[in-house]
Amino acid sequence: MKRISWDEYFLKIAGLVAERSTCLRRKVGAVLVRDKRILATGYNGVPHGVKHCDEVGCIRQKRGMKSSTHIEVCRGIHAEQNAIVQAATSGVNVSGSLLYCTHEPCITCTKILINSDIKEFRVSEPYPDAFARKMLKEAGVKVHVVNRRRHA
Numbered sequence: 001m002k003r004i005s006w007d008e009y010f011l012k013i014a015g016l017v018a019e020r021s022t023c024l025r026r027k028v029g030a031v032l033v034r035d036k037r038i039l040a041t042g043y044n045g046v047p048h049g050v051k052h053c054d055e056v057g058c059i060r061q062k063r064g065m066k067s068s069t070h071i072e073v074c075r076g077i078h079a080e081q082n083a084i085v086q087a088a089t090s091g092v093n094v095s096g097s098l099l100y101c102t103h104e105p106c107i108t109c110t111k112i113l114i115n116s117d118i119k120e121f122r123v124s125e126p127y128p129d130a131f132a133r134k135m136l137k138e139a140g141v142k143v144h145v146v147n148r149r150r151h152a
Helices: 006-018 079-089 107-115 130-139
Strands: 029-034 037-043 098-103 120-125 142-145
Touching: 006 029, 006 037, 006 098, 006 120, 029 079, 037 079, 079 098, 079 107, 107 130
Parallel strands: 098 120, 120 142
Antiparallel strands: 029 037, 029 098
């Protein structure tokens, strides 16, 4: 019996984490890892005490906003942001860790991840944000889109 690779393992966990999302448009899961150990996880969802999108609807859907535009008009916090918040509230240093995520980060998450000193992303799905990719390249952060078919 062949064992799955570490990339497969952590991306499958990111997929499982994404299942907690209450987003109506895209379910995203993130896992921060260092030395093959999980530091924190996160999924996209609303802040504590706020009604979930699956309860009140999606304002972006109602306004017909295209993917990757006007991301500030959203009730939710992105998975990558939630993973960093989880680590921070638990006193876990994420500097030098590796991000495994179901989707490539948007520009907002990209800036937060760069400042968190995360040097590499391994993702299952690309995201259409050329500015984020340009900034990642400038900051020396590596992004790998891992074969999606192997993680279904």
